[in-house]
Amino acid sequence: MNDLERIDDYFSGRLPVEERVRFESSLETDSALAEAVAFYLTARQAAQNEARADRKARFETLRKESGPVRQLPARTWLAIAASAMLVLGLGGYWLFQRQTPSAAALADQYIQQNFSQLSTHMNGQPDSLQTGIARYNEGKLQEAGAIFNALLQRNPADDHAQKLAGLVALRTGQYNQAIDHFHRLGERTDLFANPGRFLEALTRLKRxxxxxxxxxxxxxxxVIEQNLEGKAEAEVLIDKL
Structure with a gap:
């Protein structure tokens, strides 16, 4: 079995337990395997995006084949156009007033200051998590992401791996994936401290x-009202928006 088949079997849940354990152990020491896993995950996401694009193209084809849209009276079109212009005008004014170019920059500054490096002192965590953190701190974000996602595949309830996988996605510009990780984390009610909602907010600002x-x-x-993790930071950031 080549590496690609083994990786695909792992993420598809087809590997036996012993093979899965060996695979995860190999991820900690085999940088080539970690890079292959990162490539596999990127390629799978690209394939999913392409499939969505194909579905959209088929929809457009069906729409064109269905014939022209029923014509409306000219007076009706004028009313629709006038309403649209009013909505766009008010919306543009609202966006101009509320959206500022500094929002993404503010988020980016916070990310750079707080998530360029991770703490290596996480007592009681699996060795593979520490390996992933080491890769993250070395700037090998793709390898770190592969390790964290492998941990999540093995144990979806691992909140540490969920947070770290989200941070890798955030740092690498995969904002949709980051939001998905942080949203899932934020919905957990069994954690003593939960930064999920704060991190999702930060990612949305950046996106x-x-x-x-x-x-x-x-x-x-x-976060502020419920006194969640990140309350002090949220108070500072929301005051600057």
């Missing part, structure tokens, strides 16, 4: 898509 800022502000307010 900067429509409505991200509003959702980030809502998450920051939740």
């Amino acid at each position: 900067g898509q429509p409505d991200d800022r509003r959702q980030a502000e809502t998450l920051f307010k939740t």
Whole structure:
């Protein structure tokens, strides 16, 4: 079995328990395998994105084949156009007033100051987690991400691996994946300290898509009101938005 087949079997849950344990142990010492896993995960995500694009293209083809849209009276079109212009005008004004270029820069500054390096003193954690943290601190983010995602595959309830996998995604610009990790973490109610909502808010500020800022502000307010992890930082950041 070559490495690609072994990796695919691992993430598809087809490896026997003993093989899975050997695979995870190899990830800690075999940098070539870690790089192969990182490539596999990236390629799988790209394939998923391509599949979505294909579905969209097929939808467009079906829409064109279905014939022209029913014509509406000219007076109706004028009313729709006028309403649209009003909404766009008000929306543009609101965005101009509320959105500032400093939001993403503010998030980026916080990320650089607080997540460029991770603490290596996490007592009682598995050796593979420490290996992943070491790779992260060395700047080998793809290798670190492969290790953290492998840990999550083995134990989806591992909140440390969930947070760290999210941080790798955030640092590498995979904001959708980071938000997914942090959102899952933030919904946990069994943790003594949970930074999920704060980190999701931070990622949304960095991503900067429509409505991200509003959702980030809502998450920051939740962190503050519920006294969650990151409260002090949320108070500072929301005051600057």
